Amino acid sequence: MMLFASLYLERAPMHWAQLPAAFGEWLQNAGAAAAVAIALVCISSFAQRSAKDYNFIHIAGRTVAFWTYLLYGFFASVACYAVIVLAWIGRWMGVPGVDALLPRLNATMPSTIGDLILTIAGAIALTVALTPVLMDIVSRLSFGRIWALALLSWKEAIRGRVIWVFGAMALIFLFAHWFVPYKAEDQLRNYVRVVFWSMTPLFLVLAALLGAFSIPNDVKNNSIHTVVTKPVEPFEIVLGRFLGFGSLLTVGLFVVSSLSLLYVVRGVTDEAAQESFTARIPIYGKLHFVGTKAAQKGDSVGREWSYRSYITGPSHNTSDKFRQFAVWDFAAFPEDLANRIEEVLFEFSFDIFRLSKGDAKEEGRGIRVTFAFVDPRVFRSPDANFQSIELRELVKKMEEERSKEFEPIRARFEKAKQGRSKEEVGELTAQRRADEEKVREKYRNLYRIHQETGIEVIDYHTQQVLVPPSAFKAFLIDHDKRVTQGENALPMLRVFVSVDKTQQSQMLGVAQADFYMVPHVMPFWQNFLKGTIGMWCTHMLVLAIALAMSTYFSSVISFIATIFLYLCGMSLDYMREIAEGRLDGGGPAESAIRITKGLPVAARFDEATPMNTVIKTLDQLFSWWIGRIISMFPDVGRHDLHLYVANGFDIGWIDVLLVDNLLPLGGYLLPWAVLAYYLMKMRETANPT
Amino acid sequence: MIDKEVVVETRKLTKIYRDFWGREKKVALRALNLQVRRGEIFGLLGPNGSGKTTTIKLLLGLLFPTDGDALVFNMPSGEVRKNERIGYLPEESYLYRFLNAEETLDFYGRLFNLDPALRRSRAEKLIETVGLKNDKKRILKEYSKGMRQRIGLAQALINDPELVILDEPTSGLDPLGTRWMKDLIVKLRDEGKTIIMCSHRLEDVQDICDRVAILSEGELRKLDSVKSLLEDVFRLELRATGVQLNDELRRDLETILAKHGGKLEFIGHPTTTLEALFLRIIEESKAHPGRRYMPEKAAPAPVAAEKVPEELKTHIK
Incomplete structure (x- = not known):
């Protein structure tokens, strides 16, 4: 079956293992903000003209008794920051050995002692800032x-x-179908998009x-x-305002979402139902490559969108020895798959980059690929490169042995069908297939390999490959002896994907989320409502920012500032690219020079001239600064879950909703x-x- | 009264308003020293901008002092807990206009964490006290200014406070309402509550206050009991009944006063206040509905103090 439903996630949701690092980064950023705020209050209090003409005393509250200790804490935090500043100065002056004391420039680099110092400084500053708040919350606040x-x-x-504003959704329900053109297979997808996109601005402006x-x-x-x-x-x-408006928005969202769900699911076409009237619970593997320049990445075909990288297949003119593989490692899969009657579904949506341009025969045709599902324990070598060679040998051996056993079955069948009626031949054929399957199962158990060859890949489609449950039974043999921890840990399943030999080389574009196992599915309606939880996070975010702003600014300024922060949050990915120095053409200083000199983006800019050094340093400082302020902006993109719903992919309670939505929301709102x-x-x- | 417990005390209380850059814009209050004792009605008097409302806002913690201290129940004015014992009626009744009277009192009762039964019974009683029983289901947006002032007073009393702070309590009230408000304030004082009120209406302050502080340009100019402040020890007032004014009586009085070194300044029939006259007419119109003013008839005779209804007598001095 070929579908259009696919889920492109340029940034995979955060998972548990990433939480400690994210928490450390949060401590650094929130702590730095706290330290700056405390410093500003201290400076303003000293700058006041009269002893009591500052509000410092009013924030002391119940903590007056141990105010001194908080002040010591603040000084300790300042001392930590001073170490970092001194290290910067030392580096600038060429003092050896200070580099370790500097924090890393961006999140893609490894952590340093400087990062640890920053985290400690942030934690102390945050403790100082939070103590009066917590004391008030514990002792004074009344629910x-x-x-x-x-x-x-x-x-x-x-x-x-x-509340009448919610009624505006009625306009969408009444008239949206006038303006939403759709093919049968896109019906559900488009309606999900329409209701999510309508609800988002409506609720956001209201919040x-x-x-x-x-x-x-x-x-x-x-x-x-x-x-x-x-x-x-x-x-x-x-808090009262937040709770009141927050609960109002929650109830409003629930009502409008429920009505939207009814609107979306009325009269779903068969094609649309197959596409996305479900919630696949995918299990993603970890992608790596064999035979390409780098193990983490395939080859580049020069496309601007770097989401996918490519592997090439052999042609009749090239050697078959050096093949490229995209390899997915599945650390685990549900053990009940082995006991299932129906086959286990895998889905994929690959891209094709044709090297045979303008060839009328190849036009519109897909390319054929092979999927080899293997228990990695069968390999002698731990190296995936050698494993790919071993795989070919094992498959060849398995097929040779298997075909030997097929021969008597087929001979028996040919003999038995002589002079039989059509119905009887049908029965014999079924018997032959069952016998062959028994043989296949035997060899699966023996070799722990299941291979599907010659599957035609059509680009822009989601396709399926079905694996018999007996293969999973084979992968679970001696499962209790499997090494699951440490350096020698192996995944439960490794899938090698390669392009079959063709007349001319073709390239297959893959990304990690392009291939996944679908062991279970959930009902669509549940997923739809889960999708609105992401929207709810955005509403709470906007409401909280607006309320916090309004404690100081006027209403109009608060509203504009909130919308500004939200819009900045929408371009957070771009800002991250700036912060991590991933932008082609460099930072603002380098770009300015390129523009004035007329240098294209691809032109080199790495000559070690004094001018270039100054420019690179300026850009590094800018990147660092963007990296610091980036945490001020809400990451609204992570709360947009409509793609999951529209394409029929389950929104996981733990990984997507809790770890990637609710916890970051809490972390962002606390400061x-x-x-x-x-x-x-x-x-x-x-x-x- | 000197021995009584001090409820409110200010020590060199100063408030200076500044601009964005911290430059001095206006000295609203300068080194105010005063004490308010339990069970008295304390009046703050002064022209616009004299610092009355600023003083009240400083006592309530709505503004922070630039210098000096404001202590309420011996707690700094910024201390939120003191508010449990305070009732406050702002100058305008700044209540939520989308709530009705019942909801208003329920909301403010909740802010004091009163239990539901007590909240309901107090709300019911207060609504009756302020005379809004028939209008308790109407939202405040539909109320007249006087009605809003009444519900404002009710919300100030929902916690049965020890200290009631009233900013222009009679503002916007008609004479009947003013009289009712003044009676209530006196009643509250008689129940042992301490009242601080500021007002432009000097006759109100004179009527009911025990002590007054007179402020001008942010500074305290006078502070004493009303009686002491108003008493003119160099003059004598004489009232008499059962005798008609005539030349002989005037001469006799002049002779006696001259004998004691005094001099007669004025002799004549006493006049009542316009308030007393107004109240009498309203009382009569209630007793005899339908009776109209007839221009050909003589104007109503001046009313003697003893003819004023008994319950109002105490306020006419």
Whole structure:
């Protein structure tokens, strides 16, 4: 079966193993922000003209008793940062051995002692900033008051007819089908896109408006005077508003999503149902290459989109000895697959890069590939390059032995079918196939290899390859003796993909997420609702930013600043490329020189001239600075899960929702919450009269 | 009264408003020293911009002092816990206009973490006290200014506070409402609560305050009991009944006063206040509905102090 549904994820979701590194990076960034904020407060307090004309005392709150210790903590943090600064100066002055004390320039480089120092500095600064907040939360904050403020927000939004905005979705339900052209197979995909894209701006603008206008309006109308003169902690107002508007948006999202789901699933065509009216639970393997220049990457065909890299197949004119393989390692698979009756589904969506341009015979034709599913324990060599050679030998041997056993079966069949009726021949054929399958199963158990050859790949399509459960039974032989930990750990399954010999060489483009196992599926509706959780994360993010902004800025400024941050968050991938120096043509300084000199992007720019050194240093500093401020912007892209839903891929509760959505959301919002806490505490509620 | 417990104290309390760059814009309050004692009605008097409202906002923690201290129940004004014992009625009733009276009191009751039964009973009682029983289901947006001031006072009393701070409590109220408000304030004082109020309406302050502080240009100019401040020890006031004013009486009085070294300045019939007159007319119109003013008839006779209804007498001095 050929489908169009495929999932291109340029950035794979974060998984558990990456969490410690991400947490370290978060400590560095949030801690640095905390240190800067504390330093600013200290400087402003010293700069005040009168002893009591600063709000420092108001933020001390209950921590006054051990204020000194917090101050020591802050100085310790400053000392750590000072070490880094001194190391920079030392490096600049050519002092040997200081490089280890410098943090790495970007996340793609290995960690250094400097990174550890930065993490410690950040952790201390964050502790200093968080202590008064936590003490207040533990000892003073009352859920009853927060709930009262949340209820107030509900009433305000409902009686202010804000809720009517949700009704705007009715326009989509009524008229979207006028404007959404679709082929039968795209029906579900397009409708999912339409409802997700409609809901996103609708809810985002609403969240930003509610968040940005509520507290400033209370201040403007002086309503806040009647609240803060009650035993209400200023932060309770922020939390109450967040809880109120947040729950309102959640309920609104749930209702609108449910209606959208009904709208999307009404009258799904058969083609669309096959494409994406499901939620495949894919198991992805780890991709590496054999026979290419680098093990982590295939060959480049010069395409700008570097998502895929390519392997080439042998032609009749080239040697068959040196073949290239794309190899997927599956660390584990569900053991129940071996006991299944139906075959196990693998899907793939590869790209073809034709070297036979303008050949009328090749036009529109796919290329044929071979999939070899192997238990890697069968190989003598641990090196995948040698394994590919061993594989060919093993397959050849297996086929020779197997065909010997096929011969008597086939001879028996030829003899038996003589003079039989059509029905009887049919029965005999079935019997012959069953006998052959028994032989295949025997050799699968013996060699632990299952190979599918000559599968035609058509580009821009998702195709399927089915593996008999007996192959998995073979892969599980002596499973308890398998080494799963340490250097000698082997994956449970290794799949070698290679291009078959053709008249002229053709190239096959692959990416890690292009080939996956689909052991189970879930219902579409569940996945649709899970997709809205990603959207919910974005709403909470925008609401929290707007509320935090509104504790200091006016309503309009808060709204604009929130939208600005959101838009910056949309271009976070590009900013990451700048921070990691991955942009072709260099940073702004190098680009400026290239433009003025008329140098194309591909032209070399690595001559060691003093001018070039200055330019490279400037760009490095810029990259470093972007790398620091990048964490200020919300990573909105990670919360966009509509591609999963539209293409029928399950959104994993743990890996996608918890690790890649909810935890980063919490990590991003915590510094904003702390900021809102201090801004609320430090501000004078009344205007001068 | 000197021995009574001090509820509010300011020591050299100063507030200077500054611009964005920290430059001095206005000195709203300069080195204010005062004490408010338990169970008194304390008035803050002064023209616009004299620092009355700033003082109140500093006491409530709505503004932070530039210098000096503001202590309420011996706690710094920035301490949130002090608010558990305070009720505050702002100048304008800045309540949430999309709530009705019941919801308003329920909301503010929740902010004090009052349990639901107590919240309901207090709300019911206060709604009745402020005379909004028939309008409790209407949203505040539909209320008149006087009604909003009444519900504002109710929210200030929802926690049964020890200290009630009232900023222009009679602002926007008609004479009847003003009288009702003043009666209530006195009643609260009689229940043992401490009241701080600021007002432009001097007669209100004079009527009900025990002590007043007079502020001008951010500085304290006078602080004492109303009686002490208003008493003119160099003059004498005499009131008498059962005697008609005539020349002989005037001469006799002049003779007696001259004998004691004094001099008669004025003798005549006392006049009542416009407020007392107004209240009497309203009372009469309630007692005799339908009776109209007839231009040909004589204007109502001046009312003697003793003819004012008993419950209002205490406020006419």
